[in-house]
Each structure stands twice: as C-alpha cells, then as structure tokens.
Amino acid sequence: MPHAPELDEDDLDAIAPPQPVFHVEQALLGALLLEPHRLDDVSGITADSFSTAAHTALYAAISTVPRPDPDEHAKNTKWLDRVLDAGREQARGLTASYLHTLVQVCPWPSHAPAYARMVEAEHARRRLLTAAERLVHTVHDVSLAHPVQTVLAEADALAAVVDDIANRFPPRSGVLPRTPAPPPALAPDHTEAVEEEQLLLATATARPDDIDSVRWLIPDDLTLPLHAGLWQCLTALARRSEAVDPVTVLWEAQQRGLLDAGSEPGEILRMLAEPAGSVEHWGERALQRSLLAKAERTGRRIEAYAGDPANTPFQLVVGARRALADIAAVRTRWQHATASLCCPPPRRRPAPATRAGPPTTTAAHAARSTRTTR
Structure with missing residues (x-):
C-alpha cells in the first residue's frame, strides 16, 4: 500500500x-x-x-x-x-x-442580522459571477443551433440576477465599481469575418439601392477599421443619391482619410469589384458577430466586477446594468434586422371572384350607359 x-x-x-x-x-x-x-x-x-x-x-x-x-x-x-x-x-x-x-x-450573538446581511451580499456576488461566466461560455459554444437566441436568453438570465440583487440592495446613484476593465481576450480568428465583410462591401457597391434595407447595420459592427470606414463611405454616397461604384467609393475613402493607414487603392478596387449574394445576408452575418462580441465583452466585464470582493452589491448592480446596456442596444437592431424573417408581412388576400351577370343597381345601369355613349 x-x-x-x-x-x-x-x-x-x-x-x-x-x-x-x-x-x-x-x-x-x-x-x-x-x-x-x-x-x-x-x-x-x-x-x-x-x-x-x-x-x-x-x-x-x-x-x-x-x-x-x-x-x-x-x-x-x-x-x-x-x-x-x-x-x-x-x-x-x-x-x-x-x-x-x-x-x-x-x-456577539445579537449581531446575527448584520452577519446575515454580509452572507447575503457575498452570495449575491457569487450568483452574479456564475451568471456572467455562463454568458461568456455560451458565446463560445460552437455547438449551438441558434447562437443569438441562446446568448440573448443567457443575457436575460443575467439581467434577472442583477434585478434580484437590486431589489435586495437598492443601488446608490453614482456608485460605480472601482475594478479596472478586463484586458482584451485573445484575438479571435477573423478570417471568415473579413471575407464576409468584403463580400458585404462589394455587393453593396454593386447594388447600392439595397443599402437602405440594412439601416440597422452600423460601422462599429464590422471587425476591421478599413471595412467600417468603407461602409461609412457607401452609406454616405447612397444617402446623398450620388453615383456608387468602386471608383466613387475609393474617392470618398480618400476624402475621409482612409488611405492614410497604408491601404492600397488597387486592393480596395479589387475587393469592391467582387460581389456575391445579397446585402441583407452579409449584413445580418456581420450584425450577428457584433452581437456575440458585445455579449462576450459584457460578460467578461461583469465577471471582473463580481470577481472583485471589494465591490459592494450596490456597485455591482450599477456596473452590471451599464454593461448590459451594450447588449440591449445591439439586440434592438438585431430585432429590426430579423423582423422580416420571423414575422413576414401578411399577404393580401385577393378579392373574391364574381360571376358575370346583368347589372342590378341604378349605379351599374348608369355606368353602363356612360360607357355606351362614349
């Protein structure tokens, strides 16, 4: 042994x-x-x-x-x-x-209520930490069939925990966590995102009339600064009803200083000349990535707050609610983007067919007489 x-x-x-x-x-x-x-x-x-x-x-x-x-x-x-x-x-x-x-x-046994309040505060911190960890884990779960819906459900569960803590520990105005923002996570592989964003820009350049259908997409949704800037160029040209093609977009990019970062004009022209698919499809893909990235950053931010025992429940509530506001903003745009997919407009029913027959009203006789005399 x-x-x-x-x-x-x-x-x-x-x-x-x-x-x-x-x-x-x-x-x-x-x-x-x-x-x-x-x-x-x-x-x-x-x-x-x-x-x-x-x-x-x-x-x-x-x-x-x-x-x-x-x-x-x-x-x-x-x-x-x-x-x-x-x-x-x-x-x-x-x-x-x-x-x-x-x-x-x-x-002092008589201090039991004070001790209980401390236990309750620490339990609230652990609950918030667990809920934030679940949100971050869900964002990275590649097995999900519907990642956005599942992540938003976890965000709602996290918000419910925050609301419950707020009911127990009403927040004090202006009391923010002193915890510094967490360092950026390891840079993800943006290869697929970059390719899809290039297709979005090229397709929008080829079909500028479709840009108005994705008004819910904003430059911050794109992963690369160059792509965000080019999307601003496209939306600005379309809003001013000016000519849109690879050359006009390139000229607009120069006016906005996008070429100062070392981007080659020829590369931009080649990228904008290869459209595929639809603007709506690529725009929705970009917005989905943006939503998941916002959820991941929100979860990590709340993790940092809840992982710091120096933060009081009041501070945790204020900090968590501010972090969750980022998800709420992009969720609203996602709902606008997918509204036509989940709730298509009702189809207008055709008027019932009527069988031909002799007119039976005075108005009908008058209309027939009018047509006869023309």
Whole structure:
C-alpha cells in the first residue's frame, strides 16, 4: 500500500486561507447555535447562501430542527446534538468540536442580522459571477443551433440576477465599481469575418439601392477599421443619391482619410469589384458577430466586477446594468434586422371572384350607359 505523502510547510503555505465571508458565516452560525431565537431576526438568506457544504448543511439543520426551550438550552446540549445529527445527513464531516468552535468564535450573538446581511451580499456576488461566466461560455459554444437566441436568453438570465440583487440592495446613484476593465481576450480568428465583410462591401457597391434595407447595420459592427470606414463611405454616397461604384467609393475613402493607414487603392478596387449574394445576408452575418462580441465583452466585464470582493452589491448592480446596456442596444437592431424573417408581412388576400351577370343597381345601369355613349 503506497504511503501518502505528508504535507510540509511549503505545502501548507500553498493552501489559500479562508476568505472573510467564511469567518462571517462562522459568526452567524455560532450566534444561532448559542441563541436559536435569533433566527427570527435573520432574513434574506437560505442554506444555499453559504459558501461551504458544511455551513450549508448546518444552517439547514438549524432552520428545520424544532427550537429548544431557552432555559433547557442553557442547561444541556440536547438541541445541539439534534442539530449535529441533522447536519451530518448532508455533511458527514461535521463534528461536535466544530460546533463548539462556532460558538467560541461568535463575538456577539445579537449581531446575527448584520452577519446575515454580509452572507447575503457575498452570495449575491457569487450568483452574479456564475451568471456572467455562463454568458461568456455560451458565446463560445460552437455547438449551438441558434447562437443569438441562446446568448440573448443567457443575457436575460443575467439581467434577472442583477434585478434580484437590486431589489435586495437598492443601488446608490453614482456608485460605480472601482475594478479596472478586463484586458482584451485573445484575438479571435477573423478570417471568415473579413471575407464576409468584403463580400458585404462589394455587393453593396454593386447594388447600392439595397443599402437602405440594412439601416440597422452600423460601422462599429464590422471587425476591421478599413471595412467600417468603407461602409461609412457607401452609406454616405447612397444617402446623398450620388453615383456608387468602386471608383466613387475609393474617392470618398480618400476624402475621409482612409488611405492614410497604408491601404492600397488597387486592393480596395479589387475587393469592391467582387460581389456575391445579397446585402441583407452579409449584413445580418456581420450584425450577428457584433452581437456575440458585445455579449462576450459584457460578460467578461461583469465577471471582473463580481470577481472583485471589494465591490459592494450596490456597485455591482450599477456596473452590471451599464454593461448590459451594450447588449440591449445591439439586440434592438438585431430585432429590426430579423423582423422580416420571423414575422413576414401578411399577404393580401385577393378579392373574391364574381360571376358575370346583368347589372342590378341604378349605379351599374348608369355606368353602363356612360360607357355606351362614349
């Protein structure tokens, strides 16, 4: 039988010390073990609000085991024994010595409501972090049949968590998270995006009348600055009802300083001369990528806020709502872009055919007489 290695001092140093909320939970549980009636003063938390399985099981036991008579509780440990037995059903590692430790580390049992509020705040932070992580994970899930709809559903779930936290911790105006913005993620492979955007620009150049049908597409939706600038050129020419072709677009690009970045005029002309497909199709593809990118950045931003324990629930609510506003803006444009696909305009029913017959009204006789005299 192999001998299990013993931990040396270096190994012990590698074990992360408990977070402050762990000590807060101990103080709260110790207060409830000392004075069970304090449970009436505790609100806003459940067993799931605790950070460890042992604390979760113990709080559930305290909440469910009938409370003892105060005088009897002061004389013996019968109620504590029942709580321990109930807690062990969910966390077998609970011991009587740990309950004794909880009682010893509680500074003031009367402060139980304050401890509970701290536990609730930390639980809110963990919930927000989990919801943000789910959003980012969904954005990168390549197996989704309908990625936009699924990502928007996760964004709605994240917003619901934020609303729930706001109800528990009403935000204070002007209190923003102090957490710096997260660094950019690893640059994705934009090869497909670049090719599709080139097709969008070329097709719009060949069919400028179709540009008006994609008014929901904005330059920021395109991945490359050059492409964003060329789209501005196209929309400007179309809005002014001027001639649109590769040469006029190139000239407009020069007037806007797009060629200063080193773009070769010949390359731009070749790119704009190869249309394919439809403007609506390529525009929708670009908008989808933009929406998913916005969702990913929003999720990472909220992850950074929720991952910083220095942020209060008030700050988390304000910061998360501002981040979610970015998704709301692009969602509105996506709904405009796809409205004709999911909700096509109703087809006009043809008027019912009537059988020929002699006129039966005075107006009809008059109309017939008029035609006869012409």
